[in-house]
Amino acid sequence: MEDRDPGMILTVTANPALDVSYRVDRLRPGHTHRIGAVFERAGGKGFNVSRVLHDQGIPTRALGPVGGILGDSLRADLLDAGLPHDLLPVAAATRMTIAVVADEATMFNEPGGPLSALDWSRLQDLVGSYLPRTEVLVCSGSLPLDAPDSSYADFVSLAAAHGVPTVVDVGGAPLRAAAEAGVAIVKPNAEELAAAVGEGDPLTGARQLHSLGAGAVVVSLGPDGLLAVTADGEWRATLPQPVVGNPTGAGDAAVAALADGLRRDLPWPDRLRLAVTWAGAAVAAPVAGSVDPDVLTELHDQVTITAL
Secondary structure: OOOOOOOOEEEEOOOOEEEEEEEOOOOOOOOOOOOOEEEEEEEOHHHHHHHHHHHOOOOEEEEEEEOHHHHHHHHHHHHHHOOOEEEEEOOOOOEEEEEEEOOOEEEEEOOOOOOOHHHHHHHHHHHHHHHHHOOEEEEEOOOOOOOOOOHHHHHHHHHHHOOOOEEEEOOHHHHHHHHHOOOOEEOOEHHHHHHHHOOOOHHHHHHHHHHOOOOEEEEEOHHHOEEEEEOOEEEEEEOOOOOOOOOOOHHHHHHHHHHHHHHOOOOHHHHHHHHHHHHHHHHOOOOOOOOOHHHHHHHHHHOEEEEO
């Protein structure tokens, strides 16, 4: 391993996938389809976060467990992209997600094979080996089949032992466990937040999750922007009108911005402005894990920050 990367943001994708997109003229159940184009990419929220950071010139490294033939495909794609990474070979085969795109995308997501206790331990060791050279840890995306709810919370505790704050993007019980472990920032969407605290109102739910121990709760509201509950205050961050395009990677771009804002210790309104700007520019980009540079410049001054 090389010397310390100043300001490096380390990302963990616990349940990677090979993302495959098929483009067809029309989706007709029960019929044979001729595929017009096929697009394959190393998929997973943490990888998307690192792609955005890397494109913005921010030091990052992506970690994750991979296995089988599809694992080799993920590794080759990250090498082609020039994205710094360290993929852990494991026994469980890497899963696939398939998007059939006609007028809209129809998704088919495999669950991902379970990681053995030994492979979980090896993944924790790999993360721990990079923490002395890390400013912020990001744990993002779904967990593999049968993974304990405490999986990301364990990474939060491991990072805290090295003085490294963590950003977590997950839903349900693992989100609640991360909050209780004292995570610096969580970034659920409204549905993921409700699954964690049993509360349908995002502001009330965010306050509940914050009271459990999360340093800050930033809720993605889709085209309605972001809602933040922090120790420094509560805010809404919005654009005057939604960006039209592909929203798939918007949340990952927001996480990348929040991690960078945490790394630079920006005031919360500035972090939220950055997150909404990057998320909007991601919607305008053709694939998840990238942002449209022209839209990035255009949106920055359009974000409205409202104290609650």
